Amino acid sequence: MKTPAGIYIHIPFCAIKCMYCDFYSIAEKEDAIPRFVKTIVSEIEQCNVDTTNWNINTIFIGGGTPSLLDSEHIEIILKALQTKYDLSQLSEFTIEANPGEAPKNRLIDFRSLGINRLSIGVQSLEPDILRFLTRIHTVEQVFETFENARSARFDNVNCDLIYSIPGQSWDIWNRDLNKILDLGPEHISAYTLTLEKGTNLFKLVKGKQVKMPNDDKTSKWFLKTHEIFDSRGYPSYEISNFSLRGFECLHNLHYWKIYPYLAFGPSAHGFDGKNRWSNIRHLDGYMDKIESNKSPITFRESLTENQIQNEKIGFGLRMAKGINEKLVDKDILKKAIQKWPNCIHVQNHFIQLTQNGLVFADAISVDLML
Secondary structure (H helix, E strand, O other): OOOOOOOOOOOOOOOOOOOOOOOOEEEOOOOHHHHHHHHHHHHHHHHHOOOEEEEEEEOOOOOOHHHHHHHHHHHHHHHHHHHOOOOOOEEEEEEEEOOOOOOOOHHHHHHOOOOOOEEEEEEEEOOHHHHHHHOOHHHHHHHHHHHHHOOOOOOOOEEEEEEEEOOOOHHHHHHHHHHHHHHHHOEEEEOOOOOOOOOOHHHHHHHHOOOOOOHHHHHHHHHHHHHHHHOOOOEEEOOOOOOOOOOHHHHHHHHHHHOOHHHEEOOOOEEEEOOOEEEOHHHHHHHHHHHHOOOOOOEEEEEOHHHHHHHHHHHOOEEOEEEEEEHOOOOHHHHHHHOOOOOOOEEEEEEEEEEHHHHHHHHHHHHHHH
């Protein structure tokens, strides 16, 4: 039985660097795209990870803003993957796009390449909030891009949203959420805004120019948001991800189930089931290394059985299905249930978190780990 697996491609180019984003991305470097495509093809060709026992069934092209690349560049990368790997079992092929940066003709071309899932970075439908987040698209472009996706025959569309943002009222978030639900995307990712070191948002908060919502407010919004999704037929299958039945993101499930995945591009992280590695977080450094026939990998670690088990606990508890009770020591589980009343549920040999428990998922996971 082959292990389900995925491939991640990181495209670092952006029209502008968003103030809250911790993913590796760079602005005003689009002239480097042709050289970048050549080097990522070389990285794919040089990869020596043994995938013999893998069933590669997902590809995810993320960033950055992958939709800035034209279809010819995406096709070159795809052909390199097809030459190197068996993609005959591919069932989900995702590309990320920003409103206003994914023209209809380009989406049609992407669809013709076999890309069957589009993830749109909506974030908000409030102009002032978009400006605060340094997003450059308009509200109108959100709806235009969604319509273009449908016209291009994308029948699996995700919308990314952010809530619990400074200056965002519950009424604004509730309105935005329901407007997106009214569009009828197959999948919605709704994240609370988090403070990441190194971002402009972190600097603004540290300098007391911006105040983040307190934890109690964020927790209340989290629970109310889950209630709205449930009532509209989008149950959560992971702490921040909601979908119609059958449209869960298979690629992300690979991460959460600790399945293996290849990763190409600057800052990309890969995992072969035992070892993790990551590439240099610098575009020019990445291209220079590959062009010099050197590995772009700058970090590598081998995981122990305990570490893998703890990751299965940490990521697994974020999912609605939960984790097999065999992963957790019985005494540890008993203590955690006493410490976190009304937060942990055990049923049919699976440990799951209740809605209240999801609010404290990270802390509970730590208490259950070896």
